[in-house]
Amino acid sequence: MRESLCLLLRGRNYDVRACHDGQSALEQLMAGGVDLMLLDLHLGDMNGLDLLGMIRRAGIDTEVLVVSGDTAFDSAVCALRSGASDYVCKPYAVEELMHRVELALQRRSLARANLAMALQLHTSERMHRSLVEASPDLIFTLDERFCFTFANERSHGLIGYSPQELLGQSLLDLVLPVDAERVRYVLEHRTGQRAIEFRIVSRGGEIAERHFEASLVPVALDLPQLSSRLYGVARDVTDKKHAEHRMAYLAYHDLLTGLPNRALFRDRLGLAIMQAKRKGRQVAVLFVDLDRFKLANDTFGHIKGDELLKQVGQRLQCVLRECDTLARLGGDEFTILLPDLSGKEDAALLAGKLVKEVAAPFSIDGDDVFLTVSIGIAVFPDDGDDIETLLRHADIAMYQVKAQGKNGFGFFLPVMDAAASQRLRMENEVRRALELEQFELYYQPQVEFDSRRIIGCEALIRWPHPTRGLVPPGAFLGVIEEIGLMKPLTYWVIERACQTLREWKLAGLELSRMSVNVPPELLVDDDFYDYLIATVDRYGIRRQSFEIEITENAFIADQQAMSLKLAGLAEEGIRVAIDDFGTQYSSLSYLRHLPVTTLKIDQSFVREIEAGKEDSPIVRAIVAIATGLNLNLVAEGVETEVQADYLGSLGAVEMQGYLFGKPMPASDFRRLLHQEAAVMSV
Numbered sequence: 001m002r003e004s005l006c007l008l009l010r011g012r013n014y015d016v017r018a019c020h021d022g023q024s025a026l027e028q029l030m031a032g033g034v035d036l037m038l039l040d041l042h043l044g045d046m047n048g049l050d051l052l053g054m055i056r057r058a059g060i061d062t063e064v065l066v067v068s069g070d071t072a073f074d075s076a077v078c079a080l081r082s083g084a085s086d087y088v089c090k091p092y093a094v095e096e097l098m099h100r101v102e103l104a105l106q107r108r109s110l111a112r113a114n115l116a117m118a119l120q121l122h123t124s125e126r127m128h129r130s131l132v133e134a135s136p137d138l139i140f141t142l143d144e145r146f147c148f149t150f151a152n153e154r155s156h157g158l159i160g161y162s163p164q165e166l167l168g169q170s171l172l173d174l175v176l177p178v179d180a181e182r183v184r185y186v187l188e189h190r191t192g193q194r195a196i197e198f199r200i201v202s203r204g205g206e207i208a209e210r211h212f213e214a215s216l217v218p219v220a221l222d223l224p225q226l227s228s229r230l231y232g233v234a235r236d237v238t239d240k241k242h243a244e245h246r247m248a249y250l251a252y253h254d255l256l257t258g259l260p261n262r263a264l265f266r267d268r269l270g271l272a273i274m275q276a277k278r279k280g281r282q283v284a285v286l287f288v289d290l291d292r293f294k295l296a297n298d299t300f301g302h303i304k305g306d307e308l309l310k311q312v313g314q315r316l317q318c319v320l321r322e323c324d325t326l327a328r329l330g331g332d333e334f335t336i337l338l339p340d341l342s343g344k345e346d347a348a349l350l351a352g353k354l355v356k357e358v359a360a361p362f363s364i365d366g367d368d369v370f371l372t373v374s375i376g377i378a379v380f381p382d383d384g385d386d387i388e389t390l391l392r393h394a395d396i397a398m399y400q401v402k403a404q405g406k407n408g409f410g411f412f413l414p415v416m417d418a419a420a421s422q423r424l425r426m427e428n429e430v431r432r433a434l435e436l437e438q439f440e441l442y443y444q445p446q447v448e449f450d451s452r453r454i455i456g457c458e459a460l461i462r463w464p465h466p467t468r469g470l471v472p473p474g475a476f477l478g479v480i481e482e483i484g485l486m487k488p489l490t491y492w493v494i495e496r497a498c499q500t501l502r503e504w505k506l507a508g509l510e511l512s513r514m515s516v517n518v519p520p521e522l523l524v525d526d527d528f529y530d531y532l533i534a535t536v537d538r539y540g541i542r543r544q545s546f547e548i549e550i551t552e553n554a555f556i557a558d559q560q561a562m563s564l565k566l567a568g569l570a571e572e573g574i575r576v577a578i579d580d581f582g583t584q585y586s587s588l589s590y591l592r593h594l595p596v597t598t599l600k601i602d603q604s605f606v607r608e609i610e611a612g613k614e615d616s617p618i619v620r621a622i623v624a625i626a627t628g629l630n631l632n633l634v635a636e637g638v639e640t641e642v643q644a645d646y647l648g649s650l651g652a653v654e655m656q657g658y659l660f661g662k663p664m665p666a667s668d669f670r671r672l673l674h675q676e677a678a679v680m681s682v
Contacts, residue, residue, distance in 0.1 A: 005067075007039065022046040028059045035108045036063040036101065041070060041079065052082035067092065067160035077202050138212070138234040141219070144189050146171050146230075156494055158210060158236055160203030174200050176209070188232070192627075193217045254328040256306055257313040265335055269387050272339035273380055273395060279340070283380040284347035285338035288316070288354065290466040291372040291406040293332035298524040299562070303366050311362050312371070319353045329351040335391070344379055344411065351375050351409035359407070372407035374398050383412045396420040403478065426479050429465075434485060434492070436511035438461050441496050442663035445672065446515070446634055446656045447646040456513040458549070458656065459497045460663045461489070487521045487528075493517075494532060498539040498546070500666050505541070509673040515547045516579060523550060523562060533572050544574030547598065563594050570595035577634070581622060593628055599626045600651070603637020609646050616646075621652045 002018055009016045017034075019025035022043040028034060033538040041048030052064065066079045069090040075086040078295055085107065086100050138158050141150040148166040159174065171187075172180050186196045194216050214234035225608050252264035260268070272283045284631050297305030308446050309332065315333060325337040336354075338347055354375060361368040376398025382389040396414040400419065403616065404410070433439055437463055446456040463471040480486055524526045534545050548569070566576055577598035578591075590681050605618050619635075626633040635647045636659030648657060661672065 022051045034062050036104050038065050038067050043067045050080050056083045065104050140232050142230040144229050159200050210238045213237050216489055257310055257328050259313050260327040260411045262329050266387055268325045269337050281310045282341040284338040285378045285390045285394045287376040287398040288334040289374050289398055290332035296523050313355050319357050347377050374401040374406045375409035378412045427483055430476050430480055443669040444663040445661040447660045449653050449655055454509050458515040494535055498535050501541050502539040513545050513547045515549050518548045518550055547575035547577050549577045549579040569594050598632040601635040606635055606637045606643055609643045
């Protein structure tokens, strides 16, 4: 029977293994690889039902088809309860048996496929859940009322709600009210995949309002028991939005002061012009430039200079109306837009307030800093009807204010256009003059009053223009200062003065001193001191015979810093003179602490001395100050004997002016020295 069954199954291409008893069958099953066992209940060493129990207890996974001659119903039931998957009675029909074998193997194959699918689903589910929970994004599902049916754990970190707290809540209740209607429209009226941006107020987070970019897709399965209708992924783009807003802000605002920049100012000016055209109103553009800001910036350093610019911006803003625009173009230049004006007097009134506001001292780390402003004003439509023209005319008007003494305001006039063109030509010409060394030094003698002997001179710059003749310093020094060429020009002056002194020395003509004017901004330039000492030494000049003249406003910014720098020069033997004393920032305190060797009485005070009215309290006071502080004193601008005699009577022993000699070329001054030497030798 067993052999015939094996032959039958092998004939159907099945791999068959025959076992002689229950024990060998169990061992074969334990070895694995058996898909179906055909079992007779009557075995030689045990009962078939017992073997089924052993198989069940051992957890052996296989199909069992009982083929038995016992036709009792109870036997079949017991076999099936013991783990058999089917029961065939003997005698059996071959086709019936083969059909049962095929069914058993199909069940086996299906079970194996189901197991593989279950494992795959389990793995996929675990992977999907891991991805969902590990995602930096908010992943969620919504029902037909747009309420959450699922949310990943990221919800807690992003918006302060746990997944459990979100269940049943509507997305529309969480987004900002200003975004809610737009979100509702997208959810209700759009189909398929949809993208939307919204903001949610985070609960308990560092960032109260978070921006999200979400992508939502419909759930494909349309099952009654499935409540989710939309699957969504929302990415937190708060940092991105902040960066975009910051970039947009910086594109139209000054980084240092936070004020509008040139681009935003031009936009607002264009809009103001269009509105003024419709309303028949006026628009004023103010070009504001800080006078001598470079000196303060170089003295205090750029960090404190930046703080000063911030304070200036704040002060200017306080004077303006809410509809006005203050912008920083860069450096120390500001522009102001005054829209909707009825007349120029409105602009003049406000400009006057601005000048007064800036004139009050600024406090930088406990130090008082004094600034002034020059303001040029152009008014639409009289001075231009477009952006470029108004800005250019306001700039021209500002330079006109500077040329007239700074610290004020002025309106554009048509004649200034020609002056601006002339100024541009002047800028180009002075650049070329410096490159070609067209400038020349003139020397004015300084004499001893009693003997009228030349004891020194002051080197003064002149410009013998190739076509216009001798150009006075007042016509070009201001331009040189504004275009930033004062440093190279001063270096050239020092070089040429030292060269001339050396030539005179080699000719046997030695002076007690040579004075050179130094602009305040160079006094805070460390390179200047090294250059000065090196140049004097290179020409073999006694340091004590070289004197720098500085004006009083050099001490407005930072007396302590200036004192330290000048003290270094004094230690090296260079003399320091205060020029135009009494006309600007006169203070006895800085005279006590600064290494000053000479005071120069300004010619404006000397000019007041006239015959019959010689007494001058100011001159007497300056002489007394110099005498009391043991300082050398030089009176400038002495043109008459009356002036010289009065000054001499007060104790001013050194003088300079047309009475003793005008500024002259080096060759003429050398000739004068030779003449004096010849007289002295007689």
